[in-house]
Amino acid sequence: xxxxxxxxxxxxxxxxxxxRGECFGLLGPNGAGKTTTIEILEGLTDRxxxxxxxxxxxxxxxxxxxxxxxGISLQDTQLNDKLSVFETLRLFRSFYRSGREPEALIxxxxxxxxxxxxxxxxxxxxxxxxxxxxxxxxxxxxxxxDEPTTGLDPQSRxxxxxxxxxxxxxxxxxxxxxxYMDEAERLCDRVAIVDHGKVIAIGTPRELISSLQGGSVVxxxxxxxxxxxxxxALPGVSEYRPHGPNWFLLVRALxxxxxxxxxxxxxxxxxxxxxxxxxxxxxxxxxxxxxRDLRDA
Amino acid sequence: MRKxxxxxxxxxxxxxxxxxxxxxxxxxxFLFPILLAICLGLAFRDxxxxxxxxxxxxxxxxxxxxxxxxxxxxxxxxxxTEAAGGNALRSGKISLLLLxxxxxxxxxxxxxxxxxxxxxxxxxxxxxxxxxxxxxxMKEPGARYIDFLIPGILxxxxxxxxxxxxxxxxxxxxxxxxxxxxxxxxxxxxYLLAQILARLFYLPIEVxxxxxxxxxxxxxxxxxxxxxxxxxxxxxxxxxxxVGLLIAARTRTxxxxxxxxxxxxxxxxxxxGVFFSYERFPDAALPFIRALPLTALNDGLRAVINGGxxxxxxxVSLAILAAWGLVTFVASVKLFVWK
Ligand SMILES: Nc1ncnc2c1ncn2[C@@H]1O[C@H](COP(=O)(O)OP(=O)(O)OP(=O)(O)O)[C@@H](O)[C@H]1O
Ligand SMILES: [Mg+2]
Numbered sequence: 001x002x003x004x005x006x007x008x009x010x011x012x013x014x015x016x017x018x019x020r021g022e023c024f025g026l027l028g029p030n031g032a033g034k035t036t037t038i039e040i041l042e043g044l045t046d047r048x049x050x051x052x053x054x055x056x057x058x059x060x061x062x063x064x065x066x067x068x069x070x071g072i073s074l075q076d077t078q079l080n081d082k083l084s085v086f087e088t089l090r091l092f093r094s095f096y097r098s099g100r101e102p103e104a105l106i107x108x109x110x111x112x113x114x115x116x117x118x119x120x121x122x123x124x125x126x127x128x129x130x131x132x133x134x135x136x137x138x139x140x141x142x143x144x145x146d147e148p149t150t151g152l153d154p155q156s157r158x159x160x161x162x163x164x165x166x167x168x169x170x171x172x173x174x175x176x177x178x179x180y181m182d183e184a185e186r187l188c189d190r191v192a193i194v195d196h197g198k199v200i201a202i203g204t205p206r207e208l209i210s211s212l213q214g215g216s217v218v219x220x221x222x223x224x225x226x227x228x229x230x231x232x233a234l235p236g237v238s239e240y241r242p243h244g245p246n247w248f249l250l251v252r253a254l255x256x257x258x259x260x261x262x263x264x265x266x267x268x269x270x271x272x273x274x275x276x277x278x279x280x281x282x283x284x285x286x287x288x289x290x291x292r293d294l295r296d297a
Numbered sequence: 298m299r300k301x302x303x304x305x306x307x308x309x310x311x312x313x314x315x316x317x318x319x320x321x322x323x324x325x326x327f328l329f330p331i332l333l334a335i336c337l338g339l340a341f342r343d344x345x346x347x348x349x350x351x352x353x354x355x356x357x358x359x360x361x362x363x364x365x366x367x368x369x370x371x372x373x374x375x376x377x378t379e380a381a382g383g384n385a386l387r388s389g390k391i392s393l394l395l396l397x398x399x400x401x402x403x404x405x406x407x408x409x410x411x412x413x414x415x416x417x418x419x420x421x422x423x424x425x426x427x428x429x430x431x432x433x434x435m436k437e438p439g440a441r442y443i444d445f446l447i448p449g450i451l452x453x454x455x456x457x458x459x460x461x462x463x464x465x466x467x468x469x470x471x472x473x474x475x476x477x478x479x480x481x482x483x484x485x486x487x488y489l490l491a492q493i494l495a496r497l498f499y500l501p502i503e504v505x506x507x508x509x510x511x512x513x514x515x516x517x518x519x520x521x522x523x524x525x526x527x528x529x530x531x532x533x534x535x536x537x538x539x540v541g542l543l544i545a546a547r548t549r550t551x552x553x554x555x556x557x558x559x560x561x562x563x564x565x566x567x568x569x570g571v572f573f574s575y576e577r578f579p580d581a582a583l584p585f586i587r588a589l590p591l592t593a594l595n596d597g598l599r600a601v602i603n604g605g606x607x608x609x610x611x612x613v614s615l616a617i618l619a620a621w622g623l624v625t626f627v628a629s630v631k632l633f634v635w636k
Binding site (some may be wrong): 035042043044064067068070072074076077078079080087090091092094095096097104118132138 | 302303304307311315319469476480481483636
């Protein structure tokens with residue numbers, strides 16, 4: 001599907017399918033088109049071209065039926081500050097033909113203490129959990145979450161992850177967007193990496209990572225910098241590129257590459273400024289595909 | 298599991314709660330009409346008719362002259378020396394200075410001077426010379442200016458419903474709350490209708506405040522059918538809420554909303570006979586003025602409160618209001634933007 005705003009191509013021919021029971025992640029930098037994509041799927045934004053089918057239904061013909069069966073949390077909704085947690089949930093519950101008891105949901109989301117607190121007085125994490133509760137109150141088959149954990153502290157993130165995992169293990173389908181790698185790796189069965197309105201890679205986190213020709217990453221900087229011919233000559237290096245002030249090397253195995261690298265640094269008469277290594281992550285997949293960082297792209 | 302309540306009921310309840318939890322909104326909705334009524338009460342309370350101050354120049358026979366004028370109920374009299382009298386006249390302390398002759402010294406461009414002249418002439422003339430007219434004082438309820446004003450105030454207050462309706466909607470749109478709601482199976486018109494129903498919730502409080510005050514302070518009662526009164530008020534709220542919804546249907550900023558509201562409300566404040574009768578406008582404008590919802594409401598309310606009309610006698614007003622409400626409500630549902 002496609003969608004343009006004036007001169008911005010927000011979604012430029014994006015194609016994907018999510019299976020029932022799956023937790024699917026859209027991963028991408030700011031402005032990649034994640035929100036636009038998910039809102040087209042939620043029936044909130046009209047697409048310019050392409051086809052969308054949700055639960056085998058289309059927005060053109062069965063909008064009401066779809067709304068009855070999905071639950072969503074927008075990237076930036078502020079619920080009504082003047083209402084309490086319970087009142088908010090009861091309101092949302094009243095829209096659905098069948099759904100969950102607000103009281104039970106409040107307990108499950110550990111908002112029990114805040115049952116009668118005004119929404120305006122909740123912390124960011126509590127508010128986010130309430131937003132998810134509003135998405136769950138209609139007992140949806142699909143849960144759409146747009147950046148559910150952005151801006152949350154680690155504790156609140158974990159709580160939200162638990163919710164998603166519980167929903168999924170009860171048979172629900174989840175589509176979420178995020179720009180946190182660890183979130184995508186932990187939660188998602190499959191991930192699509194989106195950039196400039198297109199899917200540039202899709203697969204399970206493991207598949208994506210192993211698609212890199214190497215399991216580890218070495219990042220280092222020297223003074224003066226090493227010429228790239230030196231890097232190309234190192235054993236086991238499948239990819240090298242500048243990454244900020246550092247060199248970014250994708251290597252097959254650390255033990256194979258790091259000792260020769262140190263020797264090369266010494267031979268060149270350079271001084272090692274930084275050196276770090278880690279197992280390749282989705283972040284590295286993104287860097288490898290685009291040459292940019294997810295966060296500052 | 299308990300049966301969930303109806304969405305229309307929940308939406309209305311939520312709006313009422315939201316309103317009650319906003320102290321400023323409550324303050325203005327309930328206090329404004331009462332403050333207005335108190336101001337009017339002070340301006341129109343029963344007091345003796347004003348006496349016109351006049352002066353008599355000191356001299357032979359002036360004491361007797363002053364005593365004669367003092368008997369007139371419309372005058373207060375003082376004697377002055379020549380210099381002091383001139384000063385008092387110039388500064389407006391007295392409206393007329395009586396010199397020997399008798400000569401009236403006055404400023405003919407001042408209306409109070411003309412009045413003073415008539416009063417003094419009348420006092421100087423003997424009782425026998427007066428034409429045999431009688432005065433019937435207009436004091437009974439129903440004919441005073443305040444009687445005209447109170448229904449107008451009531452109508453104006455219903456008009457203000459538009460404000461209270463528009464702001465929360467634009468706010469909810471700005472906060473993406475409307476977008477969130479539109480992603481649920483909620484019926485769109487339920488949301489809009491709930492805003493109107495919530496407005497009805499505090500209508501009785503306003504009405505009792507204004508009419509109660511009018512009764513206590515001015516002895517104004519509803520002479521016509523109470524059923525007709527409530528029918529007018531309800532359709533009035535419906536009409537103005539519809540207009541308010543339409544204004545808020547696509548507005549994205551509070552400033553834009555204020556501008557549009559003023560644009561719609563100001564002409565009605567002026568044209569629809571709140572403070573003075575619209576019959577004073579040119580004849581060509583009257584059909585247009587009569588078609589305005591506030592004119593229909595004010596005419597209806599005056600007919601019921603002052604004129605003792607029954608439900609059957611205000612059907613034209615009711616029809617105009619209902620038409621406004623229906624057209625604007627349907628248009629709002631169609632045009633409403635949810636994000
Ligand atoms: N309503 C709109 N009008 C104009 N441009 C828009 C609109 N919505 C999105 N865009 C543009 O479309 C592009 C994609 O935006 P989108 O919100 O889908 O990105 P995103 O991946 O969700 O980013 P983020 O991680 O910051 O939430 C951006 O360049 C954005 O500026
Ligand atoms: Mg987004």
